[in-house]
Amino acid sequence: MGVSEQLGDANAVSVRAPMCPSRGVLEHVTSQWGVLVLAALVERPYRFGELRREVGGVSEKMLTQTLRTLERDGFLLRHAHPVIPPRVDYSLTDLGREAAEQVWALARWTERRTPDVQAARLAYDEARTS
């Protein structure tokens, strides 16, 4: 056990402990498609198909599954309009927005820093090829 168990420890990050409920939540937020869905919804609500195009490369099945999980966790709202053809909008809840904004910041940071990462990879690989 780490520092996690010390009550009132400002550094406690109990998510590191196995079997901790918060770990499951973190896994949903940081899941491959969850990250991208949340980041997209920061901008505005999206329809299912829109979201699928916006988050390139996600299959219908995985998008559905991701949306369900995030909806159940209270991060987003599903609004199905009773029209034909069907129209379903997804938007962030207040809780979801808090998560999404952090995830979005991380995504932006990653984009800015990707060149540095690519340089690091080259250096790493070359150091072992020679």
Add this chain to the structure above:
Amino acid sequence: MGVSEQLGDANAVSVRAPMCPSRGVLEHVTSQWGVLVLAALVERPYRFGELRREVGGVSEKMLTQTLRTLERDGFLLRHAHPVIPPRVDYSLTDLGREAAEQVWALARWTERRTPDVQAARLAYDEARTS
């Protein structure tokens, strides 16, 4: 393609596009064990075994793999002391610290908000059980 391609768009999040290099980077940072390793190393450098205990539930294999990936991406440094028994320390680079601090903040947020998520799950499940 989304807003990503519009040059100079302050809202561009090109990571959403498939085949974008930054997406791979984001996946490393937000990987299940990557998140927890980074969050742990914010506090201080760790030895391999220490890290394994701190990040409960991670197998030796996955920890090794995660550390290799993050090292290659330039997020952390591996310092092997030439002693017997072997001793290897892992610490954050400047680049890694930038990522780790955001990930750490997200982990802390998740812990604070986990009760809300659990409540949302109960509400969601009950709404469909009845």
Add this chain to the structure above:
DNA sequence: CGGCATCCTATCGGATACTG
């Protein structure tokens, strides 16, 4: 259009055994 059910395979990831 926005699902859901089924099938099927690639990858993930744990357990175990062995090495310097």
Add this chain to the structure above:
DNA sequence: CAGTATCCGATAGGATGCCG
């Protein structure tokens, strides 16, 4: 202690087909 190698089961996740 900090790995590496191998095996192998679990599951993530794509493809397809059907429905309201």
